[in-house]
Amino acid sequence: MKPISIFLFILLSFFSPAAAKVRVVTTLADLADFTRQIGGDRVQVDFIVRGDQNPHFVEVKPSYMLKLKSAEIFFMIGMDLEMWAPQIIDGSRNTKLLVVDLSKNIRKLEIPGRVDASAGDVHRFGNPHYWLDPHNVRPILEEMIAALSKASPADAPVFRANAEAYLKKLDEKIVAWEKQMQPFADRRIITFHKSWPYFANWLRLVVADQVEPKPGIPPSPSHSAELIALVRKSSIKAIIVEPFYDASAAEQIARAANAKVIRLATSVGGVPQSGKDYITLMDYNIATLAATLR
């Protein structure tokens, strides 16, 4: 091959559409993991909220706008979890950005009858923490496949095959997790925030109350006293606190009522042991909770 032909081949390969990766940004690290599982080397993924950050409250930084400026797809949980997202989307000035709300086909829990400030930080479309029930991963992935296939139609079969392989692996894990938690069905737990209704519903756990008297409202002494009485009366063993909340009120309740505070991660990377992927996150959460309830 002549040098000029080699040069042209390299040049054409460089600009070939097939080599271009779909650029995706997600709000949560969990969604970035799902995108990687589906897209493999056909996607370039970045995310905004670290696992140890509260996804409700994220500072709108210009650097996030810059991430979206060069992205083709933006995956978000929706249901008003990411109240900060519209500002980042607007600030990116990216008119071609495909914004995908992944909650479209989720069976939603805790949809409030009425919404006003007296109820605290309620989400008007229902509780948005649906990714913590692994059965909801399939509808999430279906939305992702559709969006990725739209961005790169030639890769659609690859996205579908990757997703099915991942879901098969996940289904096996779901069976194992359910078996691990089966002895604790109908057990009562306390959570700090209303992050766990989907998780508890899936594992047939009963969330007896929250350390926050209302979503987003810090614990008060009178509510803590009520919780101490409840924990003692119901012999509750576990108080779940997300990594980004102050555990001091929960620790106080646990000490007074002989319970244990455990840090479970709501997102990938929330605690060091929760790893860099969703399956490791759930492995950690299930193992930690089971060890406490035993």
Place this chain on the structure above:
Amino acid sequence: MPHAQERFLGEEGLNDLGLSASILLPTGGIYTKLTVDLLRGAAIGEAAGMADTTGAQPRYANSGRLTSFFTLTEHSDLEVGLSGYTGIHDPYQRQRFYYGNVDFKYKYRPSAYYSLVVQGEYLFNSRTAQQDRDFNPFLNAMGNPASRTIHSSGLYLYADYQFKKIYSLGGRYDWSQTPYSADDRARALAVFLGYYPVEETLGLRLHYQHTKSTSPGSAESVNLMALQVLFSLGPHKAHPF
């Protein structure tokens, strides 16, 4: 509000109507935004007590701002800005002012419970004005009111340290001249303690400020103690940097 902003821009800061356009500049991994504004132009004159009662001629003002945002580490960011602003401050003599401004804001936030914000700003003013704009203007050889050129400036440096989720401690140093005199000066030192029991929807801030103002032939000191109650209603808004 810092003295420099209050004295040069008015008690509520720059507050004018107009058109604004902005563009993100192609500066790679650094977020850089250029904003230009065409404003009605009455705000600065009105802030200095020069309300236009004639309404005879428009006195549009123009401003521009260039900001760059740098992500320093996973938990710290820096924003720097450069601004310019020009317009007519005296509607009767059609006299113009020019403001130049540099500012920065650094934020270190390793978690929701700890943060440090340091920010500062320097503003430079240049304007032409009558020798004495309020009483008996001096006349030049042509019989017109004599003009003079004024250069003055102001600056502040502010820091706020959030040491628990609901507590913060901060301070601010102010130094400022006035738009019409480099001899009228104010220097202030303020400290404040913040208590935010319900995140940003309710806050109490105890503020103490000592201000020393000097002008030719006079000087005065003012001690101010204030308890500010800050509250907001409605759903959670996004938190800006």
